[in-house]
Amino acid sequence: MDHPTQFAFQNGQMPQIELKGDASRLRQVVTNIVGNIHRYTPADSPVEISMGVLPASISPESLSRMPSNEQSLRHLVEAIEVGQSMQVGMNYAIVRFSDHGPGVPPEARSKIFERFYTADPSRARQKGGTGLGMAIAQSVVKAHHGFICASGSEGTGLTLTVVLPIAPVEPKPQPITASENRKNEKKNRKSKK
C-alpha cells in the first residue's frame, strides 16, 4: 500500500472472537477464499492467515457501502489509526488470507467480486471455476455490515481482507484531574450545607 501504515502479520495465538452472525454463511466466505487458494496457487506455496480485533472510526453502514478496492482499504486503515489513538468507533474483527501464488493484476482485483468474473478465463475454465465464489463472499460480508477486498500480498500473490463489525468501542473511564477533584469537593460541601 502507498501508505506508511499497513497491516502486518505477527506470530502468535489466534484470538477468540465472538460476533453475532449467520455461522454457516460466514463459514462459506472462508471456504470460498480458501478454496480459491487451493485452486489457483501451487500446493507448495505458503499462505498466511491472521485474525485480530481493531477499533475504527467508521460506522458499519459506511464501511459496508465502500467499494471492494484498495482505496477503501487505505480509508479503513486511516479510520483504524483514529480509532486506536482516540479509542472511539466500532470494534471490527479483521481476518486476512495472504497467498503467494500468481495473484491477480491490480486493475482486476476489485472485479473478482463481480458475478461470473474470472481473472484468467482459460485458467478458470481449466480449473472449473464459474466466477461466483467471491461475489457470494461479498454479499454475505455486506449482509453482516462488513467489508471485503483483494490486494497484493507482500512479494507475489493475492490477499483477501474480511472486516466484520463486533460492537462499539467502550469508552475508557477518564482519570479525574486534580482541578475536577477540587470542583467536586466544593460541590459536595455546598450540597451538605
Ligand SMILES: Nc1ncnc2c1ncn2[C@@H]1O[C@H](COP(=O)(O)OP(=O)(O)OP(=O)(O)O)[C@@H](O)[C@H]1O
Ligand atoms: N487466490 C487467488 N489467486 C489467483 N487468482 C484468484 C484467487 N482467488 C480468485 N482468483 C481469481 O478470481 C476469479 C474469481 O474468483 P471466484 O471465486 O469468484 O470464482 P471462481 O473461483 O472462478 O469460481 P467459483 O468460486 O464460482 O467456483 C477466479 O476465476 C480467479 O481468476
Ligand SMILES: [Mg+2]
Ligand atoms: Mg472460487
